[in-house]
Amino acid sequence: MSMLRSSSNGNGLLVLFEESGRNVERTGSLLRELLDHFPEHSSLARDILICEQEGDRITHDIIHEMTVHGSKLDQRDAYELARALDDVVDYAEETADSLELYGVEAPMEQAQELAGVLAGASEAVAAALTHLRAGDEVSTQLIEIHRLENEGDRISREAIASLFKSGTDPMVVIRWKDIFESLEQAIDSCETVAHVVEGMRLKQR
Amino acid sequence: MLQAHGTQQYTRFHMQESQSAVAPFAPAPVTGVTGVRVQPGPIRLAVIDTDSGFVRVLAKRVGEMGWQHRVLTTPPRPEDLLSMRLHALIVDLALLGPHGWEFLEQVCESVPGLGVIVCTGTSSVAQRVRGLRIGADDWITKPCHPQEVIARVEAVVRRRKRSSPGGAGEDGPLMAGELEIRSDQFQAFVGGQSIDLTRREFELLHLLANARGRVLEREQIYQHVWGYAMVHGDRSVDVFVRKVRQKIERFSPDWIYIHTHFGIGYRFEPEAPDDDDAAEPAAEEIPSGA
Numbered sequence: 001m002s003m004l005r006s007s008s009n010g011n012g013l014l015v016l017f018e019e020s021g022r023n024v025e026r027t028g029s030l031l032r033e034l035l036d037h038f039p040e041h042s043s044l045a046r047d048i049l050i051c052e053q054e055g056d057r058i059t060h061d062i063i064h065e066m067t068v069h070g071s072k073l074d075q076r077d078a079y080e081l082a083r084a085l086d087d088v089v090d091y092a093e094e095t096a097d098s099l100e101l102y103g104v105e106a107p108m109e110q111a112q113e114l115a116g117v118l119a120g121a122s123e124a125v126a127a128a129l130t131h132l133r134a135g136d137e138v139s140t141q142l143i144e145i146h147r148l149e150n151e152g153d154r155i156s157r158e159a160i161a162s163l164f165k166s167g168t169d170p171m172v173v174i175r176w177k178d179i180f181e182s183l184e185q186a187i188d189s190c191e192t193v194a195h196v197v198e199g200m201r202l203k204q205r
Numbered sequence: 206m207l208q209a210h211g212t213q214q215y216t217r218f219h220m221q222e223s224q225s226a227v228a229p230f231a232p233a234p235v236t237g238v239t240g241v242r243v244q245p246g247p248i249r250l251a252v253i254d255t256d257s258g259f260v261r262v263l264a265k266r267v268g269e270m271g272w273q274h275r276v277l278t279t280p281p282r283p284e285d286l287l288s289m290r291l292h293a294l295i296v297d298l299a300l301l302g303p304h305g306w307e308f309l310e311q312v313c314e315s316v317p318g319l320g321v322i323v324c325t326g327t328s329s330v331a332q333r334v335r336g337l338r339i340g341a342d343d344w345i346t347k348p349c350h351p352q353e354v355i356a357r358v359e360a361v362v363r364r365r366k367r368s369s370p371g372g373a374g375e376d377g378p379l380m381a382g383e384l385e386i387r388s389d390q391f392q393a394f395v396g397g398q399s400i401d402l403t404r405r406e407f408e409l410l411h412l413l414a415n416a417r418g419r420v421l422e423r424e425q426i427y428q429h430v431w432g433y434a435m436v437h438g439d440r441s442v443d444v445f446v447r448k449v450r451q452k453i454e455r456f457s458p459d460w461i462y463i464h465t466h467f468g469i470g471y472r473f474e475p476e477a478p479d480d481d482d483a484a485e486p487a488a489e490e491i492p493s494g495a
Contacts, residue, residue: 106440106442108440109437165437166285167433167434168433169432
């Protein structure tokens with residue numbers, strides 16, 4: 001259930017961000033499981049869709065909290081953070097949906113690797129938001145997110161390049177290029193979260 | 206150096222293809238492991254030649270015979286030829302200039318099931334011997350009658366078909382352990398009961414069974430069953446082998462049919478439960494990143 005909390009010091013908002021972080025972490029974990037065992041556990045796509053709906057609900061609650069109760073947090077930062085967290089889940093859900101939409105019969109190793117990177121970055125996002133609410137240091141998590149984003153970039157570039165080798169089925173290219181890109185966008189959104197959190201921490205000092 | 210036929214001017218490597226070099230013909234269902242589609246159906250032919258008169262007459266005749274054909278005016282890469290899923294290739298080596306031998310060698314090595322017919326202008330005995338030794342199936346000297354070219358293509362395809370695994374008994378059932386593989390029904394049976402393979406699962410099993418005892422690489426399997434080059438990291442072959450195994454195991458649980466060769470591919474060899482090396486559970490797992 002929603003945990004709208006009235007607060008003048010921004011703590012209610014931070015609680016909602018922490019909740020959103022946990023939703024991101026769960027989504028990343030489910031997507032990794034979906035791809036690792038694809039096509040056997042295809043029903044996990046439904047669970048990811050539920051996470052996406054939950055993400056929308058949390059984002060709505062965050063905006064409501066900012067509008068109704070206000071916050072000491074910079075409103076622009078808060079909005080950007082909410083949007084980036086929502087994007088992670090949206091792109092993850094888009095990936096899961098594409099697997100079914102495009103009639104994918106088997107996974108690609110690179111997609112499994114990217115899902116692993118996303119799951120790792122999602123865990124770090126969740127941990128960073130927990131630390132942010134508690135007022136603890138977040139630099140370890142932010143460094144880890146940046147590292148994983150670089151790793152994701154590398155895998156994604158190589159994966160897309162491999163699609164354009166001669167003799168490849170054009171349908172494979174169409175399907176997997178989209179899937180690799182949505183996975184990369186989900187990872188990039190984790191990095192956006194890291195950037196915003198970094199900015200918020202700097203302003204708190 | 207081979208001479209160009211007649212007064213035709215040959216340009217090397219700079220001409221436009223008359224059709225896309227990489228688009229495959231319409232899919233055909235069953236393949237032999239050598240790269241040639243062995244099921245009955247129209248012959249798929251490509252001609253690398255710019256002798257417009259010869260090509261036009263030949264194209265008209267093969268078209269009338271229902272063959273699928275395309276004319277290329279530049280030499281495609283071997284992998285592009287693979288994706289075209291051809292039965293035969295007619296090539297005028299004179300068109301390719303000094304790179305002709307290299308091209309011929311690459312094609313014969315990389316597309317082993319493809320029937321290659323050199324159809325070119327005046328040549329020496331040494332050149333013809335060289336071409337045939339490199340791997341060309343036939344050598345025709347221009348000027349030649351299109352009907353003779355067609356007959357020679359048919360003969361090459363026929364020979365290829367006979368020599369490909371499963372080619373001779375294509376429509377007969379293939380017995381392996383408790384399994385009966387019937388290409389006429391695109392299905393496998395155990396004790397007369399269908400194991401309910403999909404078309405692609407059947408093609409995979411049929412391919413492996415026809416290469417009984419031989420290890421087929423993942424890329425090779427993908428190329429033949431899916432008809433395209435396998436993208437690095439694609440797990441389709443592993444997933445479909447797993448599906449086929451599961452379906453067979455439901456009806457023939459005591460036998461092992463498909464063996465994994467880590468990092469390489471799969472081998473079909475029915476093993477009864479009391480065979481010495483039948484029980485190697487580790488070898489039957491699908492590798493995660495092989």
